[in-house]
Amino acid sequence: MKLLGIGFLLLKTHLHTIYKCIENLRLDCNETFCTSHALGELLLNEEEKDYGSVVIDIGAGLTTVSYFEDGILQLSQSIELAGEDITRMISDVLNVPMKRAEEIKLTQGHAFYDMASPQVIIELDNLEPNEEPYTQKELADYIEEIVEEIILRSFDVLRKAGINRVKGNVVLTGGTTQMRVFWN
Numbered sequence: 001m002k003l004l005g006i007g008f009l010l011l012k013t014h015l016h017t018i019y020k021c022i023e024n025l026r027l028d029c030n031e032t033f034c035t036s037h038a039l040g041e042l043l044l045n046e047e048e049k050d051y052g053s054v055v056i057d058i059g060a061g062l063t064t065v066s067y068f069e070d071g072i073l074q075l076s077q078s079i080e081l082a083g084e085d086i087t088r089m090i091s092d093v094l095n096v097p098m099k100r101a102e103e104i105k106l107t108q109g110h111a112f113y114d115m116a117s118p119q120v121i122i123e124l125d126n127l128e129p130n131e132e133p134y135t136q137k138e139l140a141d142y143i144e145e146i147v148e149e150i151i152l153r154s155f156d157v158l159r160k161a162g163i164n165r166v167k168g169n170v171v172l173t174g175g176t177t178q179m180r181v182f183w184n
Contacts, residue, residue, distance in 0.1 A: 036066035036076035043171050044068060053168030056154050058176035060084050065154045067163055075161050079153045083176030086146050093142055094134060095126055108136055109179045111147040116140035143179075 022028075039055050052069040063082045067075040083105075090109070091101035110116035120136035127133060158166070 034073075034076060036064055037073050039173060040066055040068050040073055043173060044169070046071065048168045051168040052163075052166060054154075054158065054166050054170045056151070056170065056172050056174075058082055058150060058172065058174040060175055063150050063154060063174070065157045067158060067161070067166075068168075075158070075163065077157045077161075079150070079157060081146070081150050081153060083174070086143055086176065089142050089146060090139065093139070094122065094124060096124065104139075105143070106178055108139070109143050110136050110140040111143050111179060113137065113140045113144045 035057070036055070039057055040049060043055055044053050049068040050071045052067070055064075055066040055068070057064040057066070060083045062078040062080060064076060064078045066073060086109070087098055087101045087105055090096070090105055091098050094101065094104065096104070104122060108120060108122055116135075116137040116139070118135045118137040122134040122136065122139060124133060158164075
């Protein structure tokens with residue numbers, strides 16, 4: 001049997017179990033890559049990896065900052081501020097369940113207050129009769145604060161590692177970047 005290739009993401013602690021299974025099946029595993037390395041291979045071209053570029057992966061629970069230079073991954077570090085923090089804030093502010101908050105984040109959320117619309121109304125079932133609904137612009141005020149903190153902390157990680165200037169590109173990826181602002 002020959003397995004040409006498969007890719008998946010997992011926790012490091014599970015990697016040892018997988019290696020044992022592969023060994024027990026008498027298969028060869030040529031290479032493994034960490035998520036940061038894999039994202040760099042997927043999202044950056046050779047020139048970008050050589051020149052010095054950053055991939056900021058804003059996931060649900062963690063944001064991972066990866067720096068590539070001279071063609072290789074030089075730094076990969078996570079910070080504990082990410083998409084769930086935005087969702088939790090929306091849930092708290094709008095007094096809605098997390099599932100509804102996630103839906104609002106992805107369909108009506110905006111990370112930039114100045115670009116958000118005061119005409120887009122966030123439809124909620126739980127408003128009191130005399131309570132005004134939130135607009136996208138009002139909600140963006142809260143979202144922008146967290147997104148800004150994620151970006152600031154990401155560049156703080158780079159600064160602490162002695163990387164004070166990024167010559168190449170900064171690529172944002174991860175589930176949180178599905179918010180409409182990131183692709184409109």
